[in-house]
Amino acid sequence: MDLDQAVTTAVTELALGSVFTFEDLLGAVRQRRRRRLRVVELSALGDNDGVCAIWLTTGAEDVILHAHSDSVLHQQQFVLHEFAHILLGHCDGDECSVTDALLPDIPPHTRTRLLRRQDFDTETEIAAESLADRLAAGIRGSVFAESRYSEIFG
């Protein structure tokens, strides 16, 4: 399956239509994983090597840690990128690595899978960022979606 097709399939499988809110998407991702999902800002995350966000998955829950950005749009992209990894099933097999250097304070037994938004130099990262763009377009669509009034009278 090529990248565009994988992204399109992931969006279709969400069954949210072409426009949706961030909350709709969050709900769909939680439903897909059937587990707790937390999104947490970690200001120090991007201080050293340009990591913007990390998806950390443990036995009990998923945690998305993201760096701070003054831009709401940019910060949203961090989170959407990690959602995209989840939706594309990038940690469903043994693809994800555990990087001790990145989160040395977290005991290894609580950390089983990990993916991060940093550079777009692998197919996995390119696919996740492409899907994040599509998800952002869906959210943008919900913001500017026509009201029923405008659909009928406009």
Next chain:
Amino acid sequence: MIQTLIATLLWVLVASLLIFRRRRTDRSITYAALTIAVAMTLNVDAVYVAVDGLLGSTNHAMLLSDGLLIIGLFFLGRAAMKAGEYRPRLVRAAVGRPALFNALVGTTMAFFLIDRGATTVTFMRDLGAQPWVAAYSIIVFTYCGIILGAMLTLAMRQFRIGKGAQLVPALLLLMGSSSGIALSVAVITMDLAHVTGNLQFMRSVGAAYGPLSLLAFLFLCAGFAVQPMVRNLQERARRARTAEMLQRLDSLWHRAVRVRPGLSKAQSSTAQIEDHESRLHREIVEIRDAMIDPRTAFEVTNAEETLLEQAERHLLGSSGAGANGKPAVVAPRSLDERDRT
């Protein structure tokens, strides 16, 4: 003269809707305008006489015209119901199919109980003393008042939540619906005065009939015609603003991807992203990525940062809210909010 003017206004509205709403899927308002335009054209004396002649010269053209008016109003009421968020059962029943059926059956039954005589272009003035004529007219204008009441409620809500140019059609519809309701009340009052023999009172109320008719149709037609024009203009303005932002960010984005290649470089080029808003989104993300990456030396001037913020506000909607007033994005939750997840 007034009838000719009203019919002309309605045909102009129909033409305007056919042009400005040609790609729209919901056609309720176009059907309403078209049906009411035919009904009002039948009220023009010359047309009325000609059509009634074809129907046997016993004022059947009156029933045809009012039947079409009721059907047109039904389409309008249905549109108002679909567009509005507040739809109590009573209001739904008042503008639904049962109400349409009752209005059509009621007017038809009353009409055939009228001693109508030969074709007359002053039907109500000549025959209004008959109780069935009063009943006939009251049914038509009660239905009209109910539908315009629903439209007035909707227009008031739109006026409350609308912004900028959106206020213009809302205000026109508000004034048109109010005039239409006043017209319905005036006509029903005249019907009752006529049937009870209070002719002096009927004439005094009748003085308002012409101006109210004209105002109702003028404002309603203007409101329904301007609404799609405003939407069209706002969409064009947004597209033009997106294109302008892309052009103004171009050099900044090229500098950013030179020091930190983003997705657009990893794939091929953002030129391949056909949707301008998606392309603008990608460029903003790549500029921001370069700005916060400690591994790269990428500085932006204050003017460039202001431009970037303008572009973001444009994508997210002014003040972080879109055209429909909803927040642009839900900001990711912070650490302090984790207990709520």
